[in-house]
Amino acid sequence: MxxxxxxxxxxxxxxxTYxxxxxxxxxxxxxxxKTLxxxxxxxxxxxxxxxxxVDKILKDLDFNGDSEIDFSEFGVLVCTVACVCHSRCSKK
Ligand SMILES: [Ca+2]
Ligand SMILES: [Ca+2]
Structure with a gap:
């Protein structure tokens, strides 16, 4: 791969897994x-x-408001974190 x-x-x-x-x-x-x-x-x-x-992060993540985080919502979190890290790293 x-x-x-x-x-x-x-x-x-x-x-x-989580x-x-x-x-x-x-x-x-x-x-x-939260554990994840x-x-x-x-x-x-x-x-x-x-x-x-922590509660705010989880609330912001739950775009459709069903109190659960599905894979697409998790994907947005990972992308958001990656974007922040990437822009910080590329500014150095
Ligand atoms: Ca579950
Ligand atoms: Ca959700």
Whole structure:
């Protein structure tokens, strides 16, 4: 596989691993999403600082308002974080 294909496969695997924890295996509950963020994006979580920050991230992520994070919503999060990192890195 190419690097980009590998990156996408990893994204899917990470999502599926955490989504399988509780409730619907195809979506992340708030608890699952929190665990995923804490374990896979610790840098982002440090920036969130407190529980209110975490709740806001999760609320902002849930575009269709069904209280679950599906793969497309997760994809937006990863892209958003990647865009922030990319613009920071390319400015240096
Ligand atoms: Ca789930
Ligand atoms: Ca949702």
């Amino acid at each position: 190419t690097q980009l294909e590998t990156a996408m496969a990893i994204m899917m695997k990470v999502f599926d 989504a399988a924890g509780e409730g619907n295996p195809g979506t992340l509950t708030k608890g699952e999403a 963020l804490e374990k896979e994006l610790p840098g982002l979580m440090k920036g969130a600082k407190n529980q209110a920050g």
